[in-house]
Each structure stands twice: as C-alpha cells, then as structure tokens.
Amino acid sequence: MRFLSAVLLCALPVFGETVTLPGLRDSVEILRDKWGVPHIYAKNQDDLFFAQGYVAARDRLFQIDLWRRVGTGQLAEVLGEKAIARDTLARAVRYRGDMAKEWESYSPDTRQIATAFTSGINAYIRSLKQRPHEFAIAGYDPALWAPQDVTARIAGLLMTRNLNNEVRRVLDIREFGLPTVERYLKPDPPIRVEVPKDLDLRDVNDEILAVYREATGQVDLSDVANQGSNNWVVDGTMTTTGKPLLANDPHRPVLIPALRKTVHLVGGGWNVFGAGEPALPGVALGHNESVAFGFTIVGIDQSDLYVERVNPRNRNQYLYKGEWKEMEVERQTLRVRGQQEPVQIELRYTLHGPVIHEDRKRNRAYAVKWVGTEPGTAGYLAGIALARARNWKEFSAAVDRYKVPSENLVYADTEGNIGWWAAGMAPIRPNWSGLLPVPGHTGEYEWAGFRRTEELPHVYNPDKHYVATANHNVLPPGYSIPLGYEWALPFRFIRLDELLREKPKFSLEDFKRIQQDVTAEAARRLQRIVRAWEGRPAEANQLLAWDARLDRDSVEAALYSAWANHLPAAVFGRKLGARVTLLRTFEELDAKPNPKALRRSLDLALADLARRLGPDRSQWRWGRLHTITFRHALGIEEFSRGPVERPGDGTTINSTSGGDYRQTNGASYRQIVDLADWDRSVMTSVPGESGDPASPHYDDLLEEWASGGYHPMAFSRKAVEAATVEKIELRPARSLN
Incomplete structure (x- = not known):
C-alpha cells in the first residue's frame, strides 16, 4: 500500500495546467483555492456546466460513478448478484413519464444544463489514459453518462x-x-x-x-430517522452589521469522499457559491449576488x-x-x-x-x-431554479418547482428581507391519514391531487425577526392541513430557539458558536426528573452537578448517554422500549415517577460503560466512546480515516448521531452566510473536497471540521485570487476541418 500511495502522489496536478477538451465553445478558467474549492469562470452557461461536470469527475469520479449506477439500476454490473434487488427497485421507481415535462418542471433550461454537465463528465472520462486507481482496484471502467442520469429517483424515495x-x-x-x-x-x-x-x-x-x-x-x-438538519436566519435588526445572517448545516451520513461538493459558478448569468451533490449540476444551498438560501428536511408525507x-x-x-x-x-x-x-x-x-x-x-x-x-421530482435538481432567484418573489416562484425532498427552505436577501417556506409536493388524502398502508382493491384510498404551494406554511419578514428549523414540527398554531405526522424530536430546536433569544445582536462568530453547541436539552430533561428522585445515588448527583454539555472530555456526558440509552427499556420493557422515543420516556416519568426504572437503567449504564471503557471511571470520557470512522467504499484501510473523537449526540445542535454510541450522521457541510459582505461568509465540509486519495484535498478539512473550525467562502474575484493555489485553463479542441 505504501508503494501505491507513492505512485498516486506522483500524479498530483501542478500549479498551472492547460487542458484541451472537445465540447467546449470557449475557454474556461478554474481557480482552485487552498481549501480545494473550484471557482469556475466561463463565458457562457453551457461551458460553465460543462466545466462543473469536468471538475466533478476529476475530483469524485469513483463516487459519482457508483451513485449513477445506484440511481439507474446498474450496480450489479460491478458488484454482482448481491446488487440485483437494489437495481430492480431503482429501475422500478425511475421516472417513466413525459421527459419534456420532466425537464421543464425544474427550470426551462434544465435539459440544456444537464446535457452540458454530463458532457463535461464524459469529457474527463474520455481523456483518461488508464483506469483511475479506485477503478483499477475494483476491476472495472467508469461508464459514460446521459443527461437523464441526473433525474434518477431512488434517492428521493x-x-x-x-x-x-x-x-x-x-x-x-x-x-x-x-x-x-x-x-x-x-x-x-x-x-x-x-x-x-x-x-x-x-x-x-x-x-x-x-x-x-x-x-x-x-x-x-x-x-x-436520525438524519436531520438545522437552519436559521435572522434579519438585520438582530445582527451587528445591520444585514441578515443565514446558517445551515444539513445532516446526512458523514462519508469519505464527502457527501457534498462545494463549487463557485460564474458566467452565463450565474454567480453562485454553495454546495450540492457532486453528481448533480448547480448547488442545493448557498448564495448568489442577491440571495442566500438553505434547507432542512420537513416532514411532508x-x-x-x-x-x-x-x-x-x-x-x-x-x-x-x-x-x-x-x-x-x-x-x-x-x-x-x-x-x-x-x-x-x-x-x-x-x-x-x-x-x-x-x-x-x-x-x-x-x-x-x-x-x-410526477415530473420534476428528482432530489435537489430544482436547486437550479433556487440558485438564480434575485428576490423573494422569484424565490417563491422557484419554491413552486421544488418537490423532492420536502424541505424547510430559508431565505435572506441583500435588501434585508428574510423568509421561510415548507416546500415539497404534498398529496391530498381526502379520507385517511397516511399513517398505515391502505387496501388497494377498494378504490377508496386515492390521492386527490396535491396542495398548492401557497397552502404550505411560509413566512416573510416575521415579527420576531428570525426563523429557525431543525426538522421539528413546524406547523403553525391553528394550521389545519394534514401534511404529515412524523417529525424529529424537538430537542435541537428548543436549544436553538433558546440561543436565538439569548442576546439582542448576533455576529458571525456567535453563529459559529451556535452551530457548534453541544448543550443537550434532552440531558436537562433527565436532570429535572433525577432531581425529584429521593434517595438518589451518588452517580445521579454527579449528573445533577453537570452543565449538560456533551464535550469529548466529559465523564458526565458518557454517563448521561449510557443512562438515556437504557432508560426506555427500563420504563417500558425491552420490546416497547426499543420503539418509544426518549421524549415519550421523559413524559412518562414526569407523569409517573419510577425510581426503580431509574435505578435499573443507571445500573445497566454503569455496567455498560465499565465493559466498554474499563473500571476506572475517571477515564470514562465521552470522546472515547463516541467516535466517527470514515470508511472508504472499497474497504481499503489506507483510504479510510479515523476514528475521530466527537462531541454532541443526535439531540444537540452540533448533531452527531448514530447507533451504538458512534457517529454515522451529522453535518456533512456547514455554511454561515453574511449578507453584509459575501467574502466574510464561512463554511466547512468533511473530510475534503476531493475523492482522490492521492490529492492533498482528500482529507485536509478533517481536522478543521473535527475542531469546530471554518474557512472563508471567497466570492469576490479579489478574494478568490488571493486564496488560489491552482489554476486550470480548459480550452476547446478546434476542429481541423
């Protein structure tokens, strides 16, 4: 493996590079900054998205090839018989309707954009002289793309x-x-x-x-169930600059390569910086010259x-x-x-x-x-429309195109306005809730169309001057339309709302602190229950003296987490306890104090920690128990990273959820957008912008992310040039005729 790494390092690109490619109309400049983000400058829209596809393939070819195969039902070609069931489902749920309606639903020029994007991917694949190393190890070649590959449905399902x-x-x-x-x-x-x-x-x-x-x-x-996100936006009356601040950290599986791909697209009417999935054109969250936007999942059924x-x-x-x-x-x-x-x-x-x-x-x-x-329901592809909105009216029109997944879309503009939409296709069920399967033979359980976008919850310039969502139940008081009945537990939102009421003015640094907050509202709830427990043991008093922060070095954080893990089964029994939420457990204990269940679950927690971390309780640090490991899809140890000790859990704003005390989900990308000065905006991704194990940008953001750090979202040409470490010029191949 050391030899393999040495060979790969020899293939790193140099500072300045010129690449000639068929399919371009004009030259394109790509400035890669010190954090690995490509800033793409093109003279027309086709070349802009051609270059985005080229860079996506150059940085993440193995990842996006696998994703394309998952989406189109071609995984068995490379994984064999075990992928047949997956391929069958992907093909079964593919879009089978009118493709003209499909393309137009996202934006009138989506087909043109997708064609350019996939042409750029194919241009990179055709330029390869040999199999890239991941493909050589896996034993197959990357396949060419078709524009409709970006409309796959399985991920949305x-x-x-x-x-x-x-x-x-x-x-x-x-x-x-x-x-x-x-x-x-x-x-x-x-x-x-x-x-x-x-x-x-x-x-x-x-x-x-x-x-x-x-x-x-x-x-x-x-x-x-544990995958979620946070976003919030405040208007200028609540900031030190007098302009809005918008924060967003989508929570999804935290992977290597990174789930998100950050890009800055300039040219052909575009100037947008943000993140999206590497296999899709455009961005799903970020900002342009006038508007910032972000998302979290909303519970529309x-x-x-x-x-x-x-x-x-x-x-x-x-x-x-x-x-x-x-x-x-x-x-x-x-x-x-x-x-x-x-x-x-x-x-x-x-x-x-x-x-x-x-x-x-x-x-x-x-x-x-x-x-x-329905047409227009490929996940995140409607970001093509959102990214070009210049004001609330245009943003709302773009929301009408946003159908899957259902999202809390937050908004801010340079004029000082803020807003929120609960966006997504919402079926109308005339006579049932959607909570259970229904008989298909009677004809009595049929959808009666979809809710109009105007019927979905939304707000523009709210009286309280901020909006915050955390996948919790966002239905306003008195809202009677049944959109869905499954939401995240409210613990993250309660803490977020508390912090946004904490002070009259917020800075960008304050928003960083909020995004990294690991105070557990769920732990506070348990403390209130324990405080009423007469004759409680010393370990319970230890928990009461704790600040409810799930820091890596906290022994109390480990004690709380293990206790909370065993508590539902102690209250409800093993089978029902495995299904009941922590919130419902707290509600039951509030209504019916149960010292025996508290004692039993505490004893189980202490035994669990001793088994996992040893008999010395002073060494029961939460970080020893709560780690994340980035495992490469090929299963090669040298391509994997970690374990890394983590703070927080699935109920904290800095969400680090997963089973068996490990983190598997969390903030795959973070952004804080400053509408007073785009160049002051910050972001972080993990573990790096590249999927190439030989690249310096494969894992260079891991330490920053793990320590709660950020780096600038360079937006102005001056800021981009100051941060540039690599220049790539794409030139069109001229015909000899």
Missing part, C-alpha cells in the same frame, strides 16, 4: 421515509395493540391511528421491510403503501373496484458481474405504482404510490 414507518406501525399494532400504540407511539401532531377499512393487518409483515432494506442497502432504520389483492389464478392481475385489472409488466435484462448471461427481471406496476414485494402465499402485492412518479 429513500428520503420520503414514510414507507418504512407505515409498515413498522402495523407491526407495532400487531405486537403491542392499538391502544398502546396510540398512547406511547403517538403521531405528531396527535391523531387517532385508525386502521383502514378492509385492511387485514396480517397482510403486512416484516418481509416487506426485509426486501426493502435489501434493495436499498439500509441495515438500521434508525439511521434514516409523500408516499403510501398499497396492499393489492392478486388473482390466485393469474399473478399478473389485481383486484380493483370489483374487477381484475392487468398489471403492467416490464421485462428488462441486467448485466451481472460474474455471470456470462444477462439476468432477466420483471418490473410490475399497478395503477398505484411499482410493486416492491409480493406475498404469493397470501396472494398479495405491495405497491408504492409516491410523488416521484
């Missing part, structure tokens, strides 16, 4: 999340009974959990989730599971309104690594959507109806 929860809720009802589910696993906002008429709960079983997990690669559904009755004599027929209807059956072939002959698969559809599972013993099929069948 996973972010709608409700499918898993519908099935899980049925299993809970079968396990614990409806009264227990309504009492301890209640929806938010509270609503009666009504089993749809004609739904036999025995028709819904764990095999549906098992198949879905196999097809999506998900092992632990809690990882999906965008999918439903239909239980279809299949004809026992003909599995291609299903019952609908008393008649047998023919399924649409689409046969495709998959190329599978290790097999000489292609594998034949069937994609089956009812009028409700693709069939993701069949139970042949019970003659049932399970079809997913979700917003992704």
Whole structure:
C-alpha cells in the first residue's frame, strides 16, 4: 500500500495546467483555492456546466460513478448478484413519464444544463489514459453518462421515509395493540391511528421491510430517522452589521469522499457559491449576488403503501373496484458481474405504482404510490431554479418547482428581507391519514391531487425577526392541513430557539458558536426528573452537578448517554422500549415517577460503560466512546480515516448521531452566510473536497471540521485570487476541418 500511495502522489496536478477538451465553445478558467474549492469562470452557461461536470469527475469520479449506477439500476454490473434487488427497485421507481415535462418542471433550461454537465463528465472520462486507481482496484471502467442520469429517483424515495414507518406501525399494532400504540407511539401532531377499512393487518409483515432494506442497502432504520438538519436566519435588526445572517448545516451520513461538493459558478448569468451533490449540476444551498438560501428536511408525507389483492389464478392481475385489472409488466435484462448471461427481471406496476414485494402465499402485492412518479421530482435538481432567484418573489416562484425532498427552505436577501417556506409536493388524502398502508382493491384510498404551494406554511419578514428549523414540527398554531405526522424530536430546536433569544445582536462568530453547541436539552430533561428522585445515588448527583454539555472530555456526558440509552427499556420493557422515543420516556416519568426504572437503567449504564471503557471511571470520557470512522467504499484501510473523537449526540445542535454510541450522521457541510459582505461568509465540509486519495484535498478539512473550525467562502474575484493555489485553463479542441 505504501508503494501505491507513492505512485498516486506522483500524479498530483501542478500549479498551472492547460487542458484541451472537445465540447467546449470557449475557454474556461478554474481557480482552485487552498481549501480545494473550484471557482469556475466561463463565458457562457453551457461551458460553465460543462466545466462543473469536468471538475466533478476529476475530483469524485469513483463516487459519482457508483451513485449513477445506484440511481439507474446498474450496480450489479460491478458488484454482482448481491446488487440485483437494489437495481430492480431503482429501475422500478425511475421516472417513466413525459421527459419534456420532466425537464421543464425544474427550470426551462434544465435539459440544456444537464446535457452540458454530463458532457463535461464524459469529457474527463474520455481523456483518461488508464483506469483511475479506485477503478483499477475494483476491476472495472467508469461508464459514460446521459443527461437523464441526473433525474434518477431512488434517492428521493429513500428520503420520503414514510414507507418504512407505515409498515413498522402495523407491526407495532400487531405486537403491542392499538391502544398502546396510540398512547406511547403517538403521531405528531396527535391523531387517532385508525386502521383502514378492509385492511387485514396480517397482510403486512416484516418481509416487506426485509426486501426493502435489501434493495436499498439500509441495515438500521434508525439511521434514516436520525438524519436531520438545522437552519436559521435572522434579519438585520438582530445582527451587528445591520444585514441578515443565514446558517445551515444539513445532516446526512458523514462519508469519505464527502457527501457534498462545494463549487463557485460564474458566467452565463450565474454567480453562485454553495454546495450540492457532486453528481448533480448547480448547488442545493448557498448564495448568489442577491440571495442566500438553505434547507432542512420537513416532514411532508409523500408516499403510501398499497396492499393489492392478486388473482390466485393469474399473478399478473389485481383486484380493483370489483374487477381484475392487468398489471403492467416490464421485462428488462441486467448485466451481472460474474455471470456470462444477462439476468432477466420483471418490473410490475399497478395503477398505484411499482410493486416492491409480493406475498404469493397470501396472494398479495405491495405497491408504492409516491410523488416521484410526477415530473420534476428528482432530489435537489430544482436547486437550479433556487440558485438564480434575485428576490423573494422569484424565490417563491422557484419554491413552486421544488418537490423532492420536502424541505424547510430559508431565505435572506441583500435588501434585508428574510423568509421561510415548507416546500415539497404534498398529496391530498381526502379520507385517511397516511399513517398505515391502505387496501388497494377498494378504490377508496386515492390521492386527490396535491396542495398548492401557497397552502404550505411560509413566512416573510416575521415579527420576531428570525426563523429557525431543525426538522421539528413546524406547523403553525391553528394550521389545519394534514401534511404529515412524523417529525424529529424537538430537542435541537428548543436549544436553538433558546440561543436565538439569548442576546439582542448576533455576529458571525456567535453563529459559529451556535452551530457548534453541544448543550443537550434532552440531558436537562433527565436532570429535572433525577432531581425529584429521593434517595438518589451518588452517580445521579454527579449528573445533577453537570452543565449538560456533551464535550469529548466529559465523564458526565458518557454517563448521561449510557443512562438515556437504557432508560426506555427500563420504563417500558425491552420490546416497547426499543420503539418509544426518549421524549415519550421523559413524559412518562414526569407523569409517573419510577425510581426503580431509574435505578435499573443507571445500573445497566454503569455496567455498560465499565465493559466498554474499563473500571476506572475517571477515564470514562465521552470522546472515547463516541467516535466517527470514515470508511472508504472499497474497504481499503489506507483510504479510510479515523476514528475521530466527537462531541454532541443526535439531540444537540452540533448533531452527531448514530447507533451504538458512534457517529454515522451529522453535518456533512456547514455554511454561515453574511449578507453584509459575501467574502466574510464561512463554511466547512468533511473530510475534503476531493475523492482522490492521492490529492492533498482528500482529507485536509478533517481536522478543521473535527475542531469546530471554518474557512472563508471567497466570492469576490479579489478574494478568490488571493486564496488560489491552482489554476486550470480548459480550452476547446478546434476542429481541423
């Protein structure tokens, strides 16, 4: 491996480089700053996005090739038989409608932008003289891209999340009974959990989730539930500059290479700096010359599971309104690594959507109806419209194009205005909640269109002068439209709201402190419960003397975390406790003090910590227990990084969630945008801007991120040039004719 690293280092680009490429109309200048961010200057829009695609491939080719294969259902070509289920699902949920409507839905020029972007990717691939090292190790070549590859749907389906929860809720009802589910696993906002008429709960079983997990690669559904984000914006009356400040830190799996790709796009009417997914053109959050914007997931329910009755004599027929209807059956072939002959698969559809599972013993099929069948529902692609908004009116028009995933979109402009939209396609369910699967055969559970954007919660220049979201229930008081019933626990928002009320004026440094805050509101709740415990042991008093900060070096943070981990099972029993949230556990203890459960869970926590960290309690530092490891997709240790000790947990503003005390999710990217001076804005990503293990930008941001640091978002040409360490000129290849 040392030899491999030495060879790779020899391939690093020099300070100045000129590359000639077919497909360009004019020359393009790329200035890469000391943090690895490419600032792309082009003379027209086509060349701008061609260059973005070229840089994305140059920096992240192995990553985006895998993502493209996941999205288009071509993963089995490189991973073999184990990826067939995943490929089948990806192909089943792909967009199958009118492509002209699809492209126009994001923005009138989306097809042109996607064509230029993918042409840039292909130009880099065609320029390669040999397999890049990751591909050489994996034993295959990168494939060329088509424009429609950026419209893949599978990632959007996973972010709608409700499918898993519908099935899980049925299993809970079968396990614990409806009264227990309504009492301890209640929806938010509270609503009666009504089993749809004609739904036999025995028709819904764990095999549906098992198949879905196999097809999506998900092992632990809690990882999906723990993914969240924070954003907030204050107007100029609350800042030291008199102009708005906007902060955003999306929480997703923290990976190597980084989930986000930062870029500055200049030319052809664009001047935008921000981050997006490396396999997509444009940016999803950031700012242009007039407007800053950011997002967090909002809990709009965008999918439903239909239980279809299949004809026992003909599995291609299903019952609908008393008649047998023919399924649409689409046969495709998959190329599978290790097999000489292609594998034949069937994609089956009812009028409700693709069939993701069949139970042949019970003659049932399970079809997913979700917003992704509509035009314009590829995840984040509508950022192309958001990034060009120059004012609130244009931003609101762009929100109308933003459909998947559903997001809290925060806004600020240089005129001093701020705002927020809960954006996304919201199905209208006339007669049911969407909490449980529904029978498909009756025709009584059909969507009645979608909510108009104007019906979704939003605010412009609020009286309190700020907006903050943290995936919590954002429905305003008195808001009666049922958008969804699944939100993040409110702990992050409660702490965020507390800090934003703490002082009259905020600086950019204050916003850094807020983003890095690790005071746990959940720990405060437990402290209040413990304080009322008469005869409590010394360890409980130790927790009461603590400041509720989950710092790396805190012994009390480790004690609290282990205690909170064991508390639900001690209160509710092992099975129900595994399903009940920490908040609901606290509510139960507030209503019914339970010293025995507190003692039992504390004893389990102490034993757990001793087993993991040893008998010396002075060494029970939270950072020893709570770490993150960046594991490369190839499983090569030399390409991986960590473990790195981490503060916080999934309930703190600096969110560091994951199972078994480890961090797997968190802030994959942070930005704080200063609308008084764009060049004062700051950001951080992790572990670096490049996916090439030989690049100095592969992991150069890891230490900064781990220590709570930031670096500038250089925006003006002067600031960009001052930070530039590498220049690349792309020149068009001239025809000899």
